[in-house]
Amino acid sequence: MMRPELHPRLGPNNKPLLAHLTWFTRNLGEITPFVDGEFHFPGVKALAELAMVQACLDDWRTRIGAGYESWDLYAAKWRDFMTAIIEDRAYAEAARKSPPHAYFLLSPYLMLRGSGYRSAYHEHTLRLLEKWGYPRTQEVVPYRLLDRELFFWKAGCRAAEPDWRALYRQTTLAAPGSLAFLDRDGAYSMTHTILYMCDFGARRAPLDRAERDAALRAVEGALLHYWRIGNWDLVGELLASLDCLQSPASLIRECAAAAFRAAATAGAVPADREAAERIHREGAAMSTATCFSLCYHTTLVAILQACIERNRHVES
Amino acid sequence: MSNPDQPLRETLVQAAELAMDWATRVVPTGAQADALRQVALQLCAGIREGTRLFGRTLSDDATLPALPLLVTMSRGEMMALANRISLADSLPPAPQEVGDAEQARFLGALALSYAQAHDLPCVSALLRIGTRLSLHDPWLTEARDYLVDQQQPDGRFGLLCAVLRTLDDGAADEAMLRLQVEVLWALNEVASTGSGASATPPTRSGPSCSMPAIKVSPGLASQRHTQCEIGDSDSGIGCV
Numbered sequence: 320m321m322r323p324e325l326h327p328r329l330g331p332n333n334k335p336l337l338a339h340l341t342w343f344t345r346n347l348g349e350i351t352p353f354v355d356g357e358f359h360f361p362g363v364k365a366l367a368e369l370a371m372v373q374a375c376l377d378d379w380r381t382r383i384g385a386g387y388e389s390w391d392l393y394a395a396k397w398r399d400f401m402t403a404i405i406e407d408r409a410y411a412e413a414a415r416k417s418p419p420h421a422y423f424l425l426s427p428y429l430m431l432r433g434s435g436y437r438s439a440y441h442e443h444t445l446r447l448l449e450k451w452g453y454p455r456t457q458e459v460v461p462y463r464l465l466d467r468e469l470f471f472w473k474a475g476c477r478a479a480e481p482d483w484r485a486l487y488r489q490t491t492l493a494a495p496g497s498l499a500f501l502d503r504d505g506a507y508s509m510t511h512t513i514l515y516m517c518d519f520g521a522r523r524a525p526l527d528r529a530e531r532d533a534a535l536r537a538v539e540g541a542l543l544h545y546w547r548i549g550n551w552d553l554v555g556e557l558l559a560s561l562d563c564l565q566s567p568a569s570l571i572r573e574c575a576a577a578a579f580r581a582a583a584t585a586g587a588v589p590a591d592r593e594a595a596e597r598i599h600r601e602g603a604a605m606s607t608a609t610c611f612s613l614c615y616h617t618t619l620v621a622i623l624q625a626c627i628e629r630n631r632h633v634e635s
Numbered sequence: 636m637s638n639p640d641q642p643l644r645e646t647l648v649q650a651a652e653l654a655m656d657w658a659t660r661v662v663p664t665g666a667q668a669d670a671l672r673q674v675a676l677q678l679c680a681g682i683r684e685g686t687r688l689f690g691r692t693l694s695d696d697a698t699l700p701a702l703p704l705l706v707t708m709s710r711g712e713m714m715a716l717a718n719r720i721s722l723a724d725s726l727p728p729a730p731q732e733v734g735d736a737e738q739a740r741f742l743g744a745l746a747l748s749y750a751q752a753h754d755l756p757c758v759s760a761l762l763r764i765g766t767r768l769s770l771h772d773p774w775l776t777e778a779r780d781y782l783v784d785q786q787q788p789d790g791r792f793g794l795l796c797a798v799l800r801t802l803d804d805g806a807a808d809e810a811m812l813r814l815q816v817e818v819l820w821a822l823n824e825v826a827s828t829g830s831g832a833s834a835t836p837p838t839r840s841g842p843s844c845s846m847p848a849i850k851v852s853p854g855l856a857s858q859r860h861t862q863c864e865i866g867d868s869d870s871g872i873g874c875v
Contacts (some may be wrong), residue, residue: 457646497781498748498750498774499781502751539744540747540748544747544748546706547745549680561784569737570702570732570733574702574703574706608775
């Protein structure tokens, strides 16, 4: 199998990747944590996801450098957009108002904190939350715990690196069961577990050979399923997971990757086949907000996936 | 139920006997249902004997297309392909870019993908293709076990109660029998091949000798397996 050509700028799929970044940057304003003065949780979620992708791209720009020069064109815009929201006092107070939601609300700050950004108000909030027992007292499913540990560790809030292997053992990925019954939640659990424990490709999976083989198999099987039913969001996450696990070339992987690339239109990747059909059907009549909600997450996934794939080949 | 400690042959025979009990009790409501019931009974007998019911009677070559096409082709096309491959008297080498192991993995994963949608006819069809091509992979084994595990205590396959309530008695019988034939056909192919087959077929103890032999032809109404969803009618060229 031919190795992808390494473009001197941004990754092996330079043009599509730049199209994703351009589309996202143009639509940043669609991320709205407040609507009519009230918290809009889909907006907070999008902000947290944006912050995570920004942290990865910043890290790769620093650590790998070559090929990430184009990121500089976008990084400042993304950062300015995020800091404007995070520094909004109404947003900042929300974590103290509702400690059960505090981790969720603070996750964009935690990601920025990892790259050196500090806010005295948010730092104080973190200390208060620690005193109040949050987010420790909040019960979450195992892969969400892995997510939380990664965010706090990357933010520099943990003295020691979390035990990724122990965290992995509690997740679906450690005992995925039959592919016939793996549902959407189970598939997302697997992808998140892999992406987090591998720090988006920066670290080898802390798995022995048998565990890695079993994980590869489970991910590849799920990939074929989500490719068949046209769930591009999961296809993207599963492809990125395979790269994190250093998967060998396979027909399923290559075909699903081609289908995933083909799903993009003008830089945006719809979440699934139904979303793509709806966008096509409604055309210009569809509002920008609706189109953004149907495409933003999968487009972020596409950015991550293209970079993780590219880094893998560079670093190997 | 598939039991990992039980030899495959025993598992299949047990499933066939249970299915035979059910088919024996069914009172068909029409000629189509009666023909399907007869096929189901013969497939059960074939599983018990370890012999293939449907011969390789199609003289046309059947070739497995490039594997990615199996994912993008319609469900109906895939079912028709499985029938051609199962019945073809010769299988020219497929123009695959990958080896047997990867083909087997691909088919197994696809079968389990259809299992996620509870689409037993498609799981059965893909298992038949894998068996006909002598492909082996843990996912194909999982697909086979999945089918066996779908058998209900009364011998029927599938979890159809909710759907069947929406159909009249005649349509419900036919839907159950069609599904029964699809699953039993796959298990019959497995039972007559490799580890599923017995070295010496056992003496037949159930109904079989008095049954009319069936000449298999895809054009014969009783042998035509619908590609439609339960509740839809197969017009021959589409589902309505």
